[in-house]
Amino acid sequence: xSELPFYQxxxxxxxxxxxxxxxxxxxxxxxxTGAGKTRFVAYMAAKLGLPLHTVACHDDLTAADLVGRxxxxxxxxxxxxxxxxxxxxxxxxxxxxxxxxxxxxxxVVIHPLADHRRTLPIDRNGEVLQAPDDFMLxxxxxxxxxxxxxxxxxxxxxxxxxxRFDFPDAAREESILVGETRCDAFVAKRLVDLGRSxxxxxxxxxxxxxxxxxxxxxxxxxRDGMDPVVACRAALIEALTDDREVAAAxxxxxxxxxxx
Numbered sequence: 001x002s003e004l005p006f007y008q009x010x011x012x013x014x015x016x017x018x019x020x021x022x023x024x025x026x027x028x029x030x031x032x033t034g035a036g037k038t039r040f041v042a043y044m045a046a047k048l049g050l051p052l053h054t055v056a057c058h059d060d061l062t063a064a065d066l067v068g069r070x071x072x073x074x075x076x077x078x079x080x081x082x083x084x085x086x087x088x089x090x091x092x093x094x095x096x097x098x099x100x101x102x103x104x105x106x107x108v109v110i111h112p113l114a115d116h117r118r119t120l121p122i123d124r125n126g127e128v129l130q131a132p133d134d135f136m137l138x139x140x141x142x143x144x145x146x147x148x149x150x151x152x153x154x155x156x157x158x159x160x161x162x163x164r165f166d167f168p169d170a171a172r173e174e175s176i177l178v179g180e181t182r183c184d185a186f187v188a189k190r191l192v193d194l195g196r197s198x199x200x201x202x203x204x205x206x207x208x209x210x211x212x213x214x215x216x217x218x219x220x221x222x223r224d225g226m227d228p229v230v231a232c233r234a235a236l237i238e239a240l241t242d243d244r245e246v247a248a249a250x251x252x253x254x255x256x257x258x259x260x
Contacts, residue, residue, distance in 0.1 A: 006179050007036070007043035008172060013163050017044050020161050026114040026137040028157065031165025034211020037140045040165070041095045050134060051092030055083050057102040063109045067122055079125050088113070088120045091134040099139040100152050107156050113137050114159035144208075170196065173212055181219040187228070191215045194232065194257040198240075204249050210236055228258040 017040075020027050029037045038054075045052035055066065068082040087094035099107065112119045118131040139160065141152060168176060170192050177188040198210040214236050221231035232254045237247050 004046045005039060005043045006176075007039055008168075008176050008179060010165075010168055010172060013040065013165075014044070014047075016161070016163065018048070021048060021136050024118065024131075024133060024136070026139070026160045028152075028160035028162045029138065029140040029165060030143050030162065031140075032144055032167065032211065033142055033208055034213035035165045035167050036212060037165050038095075038097060041093065041138055041140075045093045048093075050136070051087075051090060052095060053083050053087035053090075053092060054095045054097060057096055057098045057100075057106075059101060059103070061102040061106055063103075063106050064124075066106060066109055067120070068124070070124065084109070084113075085120060085122065085129065088129045088131050088135055091132045093136045093138055096137075096139040098141055100141040107153070110137060110139075111156065111159065114156075167195075167199070167212055173215070176212060177215060177219045180216050181223055183219040183223040187219060187222055190228075190257055191219055191222075191232075194236075194254060197253050197257070198236070198250065201249075201253070204246055205243070206240055206246070208240065210240065214239055229254055232258065 017027060019025075021044075029040065031037055041054075042052060055061075064082065066082045066084040068080050068085050070077050071080050072078075081089065084094055084096075096102070096110070109120075112121060113131060114137055118135070120129040120131065121127075122129065167173065173192045173195070174185070174188045177183060177191060178185055183191075192215065195210045195212070195215050217239075218228075218231050218235035221235060222228050229251075233251065237250045237254065240250065241247050
Protein backbone atom coordinates (compact mmCIF):
# COMPACT_ATOMS: atom_id res chain seq x y z
CA UNK A 1 0.00 0.00 0.00
CA SER A 2 1.37 3.44 -0.92
CA GLU A 3 2.03 6.00 1.80
CA LEU A 4 -1.05 7.97 2.81
CA PRO A 5 -1.10 11.71 2.11
CA PHE A 6 -0.67 13.76 5.27
CA TYR A 7 -4.02 14.54 6.89
CA GLN A 8 -4.98 15.40 10.45
CA UNK A 9 -8.60 14.82 11.40
CA UNK A 10 -10.62 17.53 13.11
CA UNK A 11 -13.54 15.36 14.19
CA UNK A 12 -15.40 12.30 12.97
CA UNK A 13 -15.08 13.03 9.23
CA UNK A 14 -12.94 9.93 8.52
CA UNK A 15 -15.38 7.62 10.28
CA UNK A 16 -18.37 9.21 8.54
CA UNK A 17 -16.71 8.93 5.12
CA UNK A 18 -15.94 5.23 5.69
CA UNK A 19 -19.56 4.58 6.73
CA UNK A 20 -20.76 6.42 3.63
CA UNK A 21 -18.54 4.30 1.40
CA UNK A 22 -19.70 1.03 2.97
CA UNK A 23 -23.32 2.05 2.51
CA UNK A 24 -22.79 3.39 -1.05
CA UNK A 25 -23.85 6.92 -0.09
CA UNK A 26 -22.62 10.12 -1.80
CA UNK A 27 -20.85 12.82 0.22
CA UNK A 28 -20.89 16.60 -0.07
CA UNK A 29 -18.05 18.58 1.53
CA UNK A 30 -18.55 22.30 2.07
CA UNK A 31 -16.06 24.80 3.39
CA UNK A 32 -13.77 27.71 2.51
CA THR A 33 -10.98 27.59 -0.05
CA GLY A 34 -7.78 26.04 1.31
CA ALA A 35 -9.37 24.40 4.36
CA GLY A 36 -8.39 20.85 3.36
CA LYS A 37 -11.38 19.52 1.40
CA THR A 38 -9.37 18.19 -1.53
CA ARG A 39 -6.60 16.82 0.69
CA PHE A 40 -9.20 14.97 2.76
CA VAL A 41 -10.66 13.30 -0.34
CA ALA A 42 -7.18 12.29 -1.54
CA TYR A 43 -6.42 10.89 1.91
CA MET A 44 -9.64 8.87 2.03
CA ALA A 45 -9.11 7.49 -1.49
CA ALA A 46 -5.65 6.28 -0.48
CA LYS A 47 -6.89 4.95 2.88
CA LEU A 48 -9.67 2.97 1.19
CA GLY A 49 -7.41 1.85 -1.65
CA LEU A 50 -9.64 3.39 -4.32
CA PRO A 51 -8.78 5.16 -7.58
CA LEU A 52 -9.50 8.89 -7.44
CA HIS A 53 -11.02 10.65 -10.46
CA THR A 54 -10.96 14.42 -9.84
CA VAL A 55 -12.83 16.99 -11.93
CA ALA A 56 -12.12 20.69 -11.31
CA CYS A 57 -15.48 22.29 -12.12
CA HIS A 58 -15.68 25.67 -13.85
CA ASP A 59 -18.14 27.98 -15.60
CA ASP A 60 -17.77 26.30 -18.99
CA LEU A 61 -18.04 22.71 -17.77
CA THR A 62 -20.92 21.01 -19.59
CA ALA A 63 -22.74 17.74 -19.10
CA ALA A 64 -20.93 16.39 -22.19
CA ASP A 65 -17.57 17.27 -20.60
CA LEU A 66 -18.48 15.01 -17.68
CA VAL A 67 -20.29 12.20 -19.46
CA GLY A 68 -18.59 12.08 -22.87
CA ARG A 69 -19.23 12.84 -26.52
CA UNK A 70 -18.90 11.50 -30.02
CA UNK A 71 -15.65 12.45 -31.73
CA UNK A 72 -14.48 12.14 -35.31
CA UNK A 73 -11.15 10.51 -36.11
CA UNK A 74 -9.68 8.43 -38.94
CA UNK A 75 -12.76 9.08 -41.01
CA UNK A 76 -15.21 7.64 -38.48
CA UNK A 77 -17.21 8.67 -35.45
CA UNK A 78 -16.44 7.11 -32.08
CA UNK A 79 -17.60 7.57 -28.51
CA UNK A 80 -15.20 9.04 -25.89
CA UNK A 81 -16.06 8.67 -22.21
CA UNK A 82 -15.88 11.73 -19.96
CA UNK A 83 -14.29 11.52 -16.49
CA UNK A 84 -17.58 10.79 -14.72
CA UNK A 85 -18.37 7.91 -17.06
CA UNK A 86 -14.86 6.47 -16.71
CA UNK A 87 -15.21 6.59 -12.93
CA UNK A 88 -18.55 4.75 -13.06
CA UNK A 89 -17.14 2.09 -15.39
CA UNK A 90 -13.91 1.58 -13.43
CA UNK A 91 -15.08 2.20 -9.86
CA UNK A 92 -13.43 4.38 -7.26
CA UNK A 93 -14.15 7.90 -6.06
CA UNK A 94 -15.33 10.56 -8.49
CA UNK A 95 -14.64 13.95 -6.92
CA UNK A 96 -16.32 17.02 -8.42
CA UNK A 97 -14.39 19.91 -6.91
CA UNK A 98 -16.32 23.21 -6.55
CA UNK A 99 -19.34 21.64 -8.20
CA UNK A 100 -21.47 24.81 -8.06
CA UNK A 101 -19.06 26.45 -10.50
CA UNK A 102 -20.31 24.13 -13.25
CA UNK A 103 -23.27 24.96 -15.46
CA UNK A 104 -26.70 24.17 -14.04
CA UNK A 105 -27.45 21.42 -16.56
CA UNK A 106 -24.31 19.62 -15.39
CA UNK A 107 -25.50 18.94 -11.85
CA VAL A 108 -28.70 17.29 -13.12
CA VAL A 109 -26.53 14.56 -14.67
CA ILE A 110 -25.39 13.37 -11.24
CA HIS A 111 -28.89 13.07 -9.73
CA PRO A 112 -29.47 9.39 -10.63
CA LEU A 113 -25.96 8.56 -9.36
CA ALA A 114 -26.62 10.31 -6.06
CA ASP A 115 -29.79 8.48 -5.06
CA HIS A 116 -30.92 4.87 -4.70
CA ARG A 117 -30.62 4.21 -8.44
CA ARG A 118 -26.84 4.72 -8.65
CA THR A 119 -27.08 4.83 -12.42
CA LEU A 120 -25.64 7.03 -15.14
CA PRO A 121 -27.89 7.34 -18.21
CA ILE A 122 -25.89 8.27 -21.31
CA ASP A 123 -28.51 9.66 -23.66
CA ARG A 124 -26.11 10.17 -26.56
CA ASN A 125 -25.26 6.51 -26.97
CA GLY A 126 -28.24 4.88 -25.26
CA GLU A 127 -26.33 3.29 -22.37
CA VAL A 128 -27.45 3.17 -18.76
CA LEU A 129 -24.48 2.37 -16.53
CA GLN A 130 -24.96 0.81 -13.11
CA ALA A 131 -22.35 2.04 -10.64
CA PRO A 132 -20.30 -0.76 -9.06
CA ASP A 133 -20.29 -1.19 -5.29
CA ASP A 134 -16.93 0.53 -4.91
CA PHE A 135 -18.02 3.65 -6.81
CA MET A 136 -18.49 6.75 -4.65
CA LEU A 137 -19.59 10.23 -5.69
CA UNK A 138 -18.07 13.13 -3.73
CA UNK A 139 -18.64 16.82 -4.44
CA UNK A 140 -17.40 19.99 -2.77
CA UNK A 141 -18.14 23.69 -2.82
CA UNK A 142 -17.46 26.90 -0.94
CA UNK A 143 -20.66 28.26 0.68
CA UNK A 144 -18.99 31.68 0.93
CA UNK A 145 -19.36 32.05 -2.83
CA UNK A 146 -23.01 31.07 -2.89
CA UNK A 147 -25.50 33.46 -4.41
CA UNK A 148 -28.74 33.20 -6.33
CA UNK A 149 -26.98 32.15 -9.52
CA UNK A 150 -24.34 29.88 -7.96
CA UNK A 151 -25.99 28.03 -5.14
CA UNK A 152 -26.62 24.31 -4.91
CA UNK A 153 -30.28 23.50 -5.48
CA UNK A 154 -32.02 21.69 -2.62
CA UNK A 155 -32.95 18.90 -5.04
CA UNK A 156 -29.23 18.25 -5.49
CA UNK A 157 -27.99 18.99 -1.97
CA UNK A 158 -30.51 16.67 -0.32
CA UNK A 159 -29.13 13.67 -2.20
CA UNK A 160 -25.88 13.81 -0.20
CA UNK A 161 -24.52 13.26 3.26
CA UNK A 162 -22.81 16.52 4.13
CA UNK A 163 -19.60 17.45 5.94
CA ARG A 164 -18.74 21.01 6.93
CA PHE A 165 -15.05 21.96 6.90
CA ASP A 166 -13.57 25.09 8.44
CA PHE A 167 -10.09 26.33 9.24
CA PRO A 168 -8.57 24.36 12.12
CA ASP A 169 -8.02 25.74 15.60
CA ALA A 170 -4.56 27.16 16.32
CA ALA A 171 -3.02 24.05 17.89
CA ARG A 172 -4.20 21.79 15.07
CA GLU A 173 -3.15 24.25 12.39
CA GLU A 174 0.35 24.43 13.89
CA SER A 175 0.49 20.64 13.88
CA ILE A 176 -0.63 20.57 10.23
CA LEU A 177 2.10 23.02 9.20
CA VAL A 178 4.79 21.00 10.97
CA GLY A 179 3.47 17.69 9.65
CA GLU A 180 3.08 18.96 6.09
CA THR A 181 6.31 20.94 5.75
CA ARG A 182 8.64 19.78 8.58
CA CYS A 183 9.14 23.44 9.44
CA ASP A 184 10.28 24.55 12.88
CA ALA A 185 7.50 24.54 15.49
CA PHE A 186 8.23 28.18 16.37
CA VAL A 187 7.85 29.19 12.71
CA ALA A 188 4.59 27.25 12.53
CA LYS A 189 3.27 29.07 15.59
CA ARG A 190 4.15 32.50 14.20
CA LEU A 191 2.57 31.67 10.83
CA VAL A 192 -0.61 30.46 12.49
CA ASP A 193 -0.74 33.61 14.63
CA LEU A 194 -0.30 35.61 11.43
CA GLY A 195 -3.05 33.69 9.66
CA ARG A 196 -5.46 34.27 12.50
CA SER A 197 -4.60 37.98 12.58
CA UNK A 198 -5.23 38.29 8.84
CA UNK A 199 -8.54 36.44 9.13
CA UNK A 200 -9.64 38.79 11.90
CA UNK A 201 -9.09 41.99 9.90
CA UNK A 202 -12.35 43.93 9.67
CA UNK A 203 -11.45 47.01 7.60
CA UNK A 204 -9.68 45.24 4.73
CA UNK A 205 -11.63 44.14 1.68
CA UNK A 206 -10.60 40.57 0.82
CA UNK A 207 -12.56 38.07 -1.27
CA UNK A 208 -10.88 35.22 0.61
CA UNK A 209 -9.05 35.06 3.91
CA UNK A 210 -5.64 33.50 4.50
CA UNK A 211 -6.09 29.76 4.12
CA UNK A 212 -4.19 26.91 5.72
CA UNK A 213 -2.93 26.08 2.22
CA UNK A 214 -1.28 29.50 1.89
CA UNK A 215 0.29 29.17 5.34
CA UNK A 216 1.77 25.85 4.19
CA UNK A 217 3.25 27.57 1.13
CA UNK A 218 4.84 30.22 3.35
CA UNK A 219 6.19 27.56 5.72
CA UNK A 220 7.82 25.69 2.83
CA UNK A 221 9.56 28.85 1.62
CA UNK A 222 10.78 29.74 5.10
CA ARG A 223 12.01 26.21 5.76
CA ASP A 224 13.94 26.44 2.50
CA GLY A 225 15.80 29.50 3.80
CA MET A 226 13.76 32.40 2.46
CA ASP A 227 13.32 35.50 4.59
CA PRO A 228 9.96 35.17 6.39
CA VAL A 229 8.67 38.59 5.32
CA VAL A 230 9.52 37.92 1.67
CA ALA A 231 7.99 34.46 1.90
CA CYS A 232 4.77 35.82 3.42
CA ARG A 233 4.59 38.57 0.82
CA ALA A 234 4.66 35.99 -1.99
CA ALA A 235 2.62 33.23 -0.36
CA LEU A 236 0.03 35.34 1.43
CA ILE A 237 -0.16 39.03 0.55
CA GLU A 238 0.12 38.87 -3.23
CA ALA A 239 -2.01 35.72 -3.32
CA LEU A 240 -4.82 37.45 -1.42
CA THR A 241 -5.09 40.82 -3.17
CA ASP A 242 -4.16 42.88 -6.24
CA ASP A 243 -4.94 46.16 -4.47
CA ARG A 244 -1.77 48.02 -3.44
CA GLU A 245 -3.38 49.71 -0.45
CA VAL A 246 -4.79 46.44 0.84
CA ALA A 247 -1.43 44.75 0.26
CA ALA A 248 0.27 47.49 2.30
CA ALA A 249 -2.18 46.92 5.15
CA UNK A 250 -1.52 43.17 5.07
CA UNK A 251 2.23 43.74 5.04
CA UNK A 252 1.94 45.76 8.23
CA UNK A 253 0.48 42.67 9.92
CA UNK A 254 3.28 40.50 8.50
CA UNK A 255 5.93 42.94 9.74
CA UNK A 256 4.34 43.01 13.18
CA UNK A 257 4.70 39.21 13.27
CA UNK A 258 8.05 38.64 11.56
CA UNK A 259 9.67 42.08 11.29
CA UNK A 260 12.97 42.63 13.01
